[in-house]
Amino acid sequence: MPRKKESKKTSIWWIRRDLRIADNQALAAAVGAGETVIPLFIIDPRIVNSPRMGDPRLGFLWAGLRDLRRSIRARGGSLLVREGEPLQVLTDVVHSTGADHIYAEEDYTPYARKRDSAVREQLSLKLTPGLTIAHPDQISKNDGGPYQVYSYFMRKWKDRFLGGEYGDLLEGPGRIPWDGDLKGDPVPDHPGLPEGIPFRPGEEEAREKLQAFRAGEAPPIYEYEEGRDRPDREGTSKLSPYLHFGMVSIRRLVSAAENAMGQAPDQESRAGAETWLEELIWRDFYISILYHFPHVLEGNFRETYDPLVWRNDPEEFAAWKQGKTGYPLVDAGMRQLLELGWMHNRVRMVVGSFLVKDLLIDWRWGEDWFMENLIDADLAANNGGWQWVAGTGTDASPYFRIFNPISQSGKHDPHGAYIRRYLPELEAVPDEYIHEPWKMPEDVQRESGCRIGEDYPEPVVDHGKARERALQAYREARENSDE
DNA sequence: TGAAATGTTGGGGCG
DNA sequence: ACGCCCCAACATTTC
Numbered sequence: 001m002p003r004k005k006e007s008k009k010t011s012i013w014w015i016r017r018d019l020r021i022a023d024n025q026a027l028a029a030a031v032g033a034g035e036t037v038i039p040l041f042i043i044d045p046r047i048v049n050s051p052r053m054g055d056p057r058l059g060f061l062w063a064g065l066r067d068l069r070r071s072i073r074a075r076g077g078s079l080l081v082r083e084g085e086p087l088q089v090l091t092d093v094v095h096s097t098g099a100d101h102i103y104a105e106e107d108y109t110p111y112a113r114k115r116d117s118a119v120r121e122q123l124s125l126k127l128t129p130g131l132t133i134a135h136p137d138q139i140s141k142n143d144g145g146p147y148q149v150y151s152y153f154m155r156k157w158k159d160r161f162l163g164g165e166y167g168d169l170l171e172g173p174g175r176i177p178w179d180g181d182l183k184g185d186p187v188p189d190h191p192g193l194p195e196g197i198p199f200r201p202g203e204e205e206a207r208e209k210l211q212a213f214r215a216g217e218a219p220p221i222y223e224y225e226e227g228r229d230r231p232d233r234e235g236t237s238k239l240s241p242y243l244h245f246g247m248v249s250i251r252r253l254v255s256a257a258e259n260a261m262g263q264a265p266d267q268e269s270r271a272g273a274e275t276w277l278e279e280l281i282w283r284d285f286y287i288s289i290l291y292h293f294p295h296v297l298e299g300n301f302r303e304t305y306d307p308l309v310w311r312n313d314p315e316e317f318a319a320w321k322q323g324k325t326g327y328p329l330v331d332a333g334m335r336q337l338l339e340l341g342w343m344h345n346r347v348r349m350v351v352g353s354f355l356v357k358d359l360l361i362d363w364r365w366g367e368d369w370f371m372e373n374l375i376d377a378d379l380a381a382n383n384g385g386w387q388w389v390a391g392t393g394t395d396a397s398p399y400f401r402i403f404n405p406i407s408q409s410g411k412h413d414p415h416g417a418y419i420r421r422y423l424p425e426l427e428a429v430p431d432e433y434i435h436e437p438w439k440m441p442e443d444v445q446r447e448s449g450c451r452i453g454e455d456y457p458e459p460v461v462d463h464g465k466a467r468e469r470a471l472q473a474y475r476e477a478r479e480n481s482d483e
Numbered sequence: 484t485g486a487a488a489t490g491t492t493g494g495g496g497c498g
Numbered sequence: 499a500c501g502c503c504c505c506a507a508c509a510t511t512t513c
Contacts, residue, residue: 035493068495228484229484304513349484353485388484397484397485398485398513399486399513400485400486400512400513401485401486401513402485402486403485403486404485404486404487407485407486408485465511467486467487471513474513475513
């Protein structure tokens with residue numbers, strides 16, 4: 001006999017990186033199981049006080065929580081915020097409310113897994129999918145092991161999931177009933193969201209960003225083949241901060257990509273949408289890599305370059321961080337990061353290659369700076385990207401692939417519009433010299449109000465020489481490796 | 484999801 | 499008409 005549903009069932013919706021109402025499987029499960037649903041966000045000191053959690057991302061999180069609180073209130077509920085160690089907070093809330101179960105979206109980082117299994121030993125924690133399309137164990141080679149090469153992972157991912165096999169999107173619940181009769185902590189005001197950034201937190205803005213990416217006469221998603229490489233245009237979705245905090249579900253994005261592919265007016269448009277889909281698959285891939293190979297957080301995925309001798313010059317690192325290397329595209333990218341908490345992906349590769357190859361600075365230093373400063377910083381994807389650019393990762397860029405910061409600049413920012421947007425001191429530099437301002441003759445420097453060495457720095461290194469030096473260092477590391 | 488060095492081809496200018 | 503050179507454009511190889 002099925003037992004009659006008891007009255008007064010209470011569930012906790014433990015919010016972590018799923019700051020959304022729509023298509024939220026953890027929330028749906030909590031609402032399905034409880035007549036009362038307590039949305040709980042725990043301010044975990046270990047996460048928010050980490051030096052790797054910089055103000056832009058924290059500000060985005062706080063503002064996002066306030067937005068979520070509005071949505072919950074509009075549904076007759078209340079957001080409970082508590083600061084403390086997660087297990088302690090949950091134990092306390094469960095005891096004072098008599099909640100039956102805790103529902104949360106499963107997260108696969110080493111810290112999240114450890115935290116959740118500790119909670120599971122004490123309390124009834126039910127984890128739901130939603131962070132990724134594929135569970136890290138779901139896509140594996142025929143021998144059962146995890147893929148280490150993206151292209152094979154991608155092929156299997158598509159076989160498994162394309163055609164909507166990840167399930168239908170869930171409507172957000174109309175009501176999240178709870179009287180809010182429990183004392184909580186406030187959502188902090190500080191740090192605030194940086195001024196003037198193009199990232200307003202919240203589900204609504206995420207929808208608008210997605211809409212903008214797909215809409216219009218020439219939707220960026222259909223121009224993505226070229227647009228993704230053009231930092232001087234609005235060619236990318238700018239959805240990464242929203243995806244990081246779960247303000248939009250990965251299912252909605254994949255489904256949007258599939259629909260766009262189906263409706264594409266021509267082959268090139270279809271290819272654009274498919275390439276964007278593949279960027280989403282990269283995210284699943286790197287989350288899976290971190291799950292199966294947690295040592296990537298500390299060391300090289302492949303040991304071949306373990307013996308590499310980094311230069312790690314602190315002054316050059318400082319110049320890189322502040323956008324003062326003397327290479328305009330590199331500097332524009334680094335200043336975009338400081339200004340917006342975000343950087344165009346093509347430029348991320350260029351600045352990454354410059355740090356690791358031209359300056360021979362340990363990729364972990366760059367990884368750390370990105371973690372601290374990016375609003376969208378995702379542990380798995382950021383680590384994967386850095387290891388790729390350093391040539392130490394899965395699917396690694398080979399050691400001899402060294403980006404030329406000048407030709408990349410000419411190719412991807414041909415008129416220097418991106419450079420001038422973030423480097424005002426180069427505003428009046430003629431197009432002819434915008435990628436190599438140090439070549440400006442004296443009189444041109446004077447006319448454009450940009451004296452090299454004063455208004456804008458000399459290049460910290462000569463790229464040609466730095467390239468040879470990097471090839472040498474990488475070759476030596478290979479020779480000294482057992483691999 | 485490079486770049487540079489080196490090799491090949493073919494058109495045009497010119498004696 | 500022809501050979502020669504130059505060089506841009508493209509292809510291949512190498513790091």
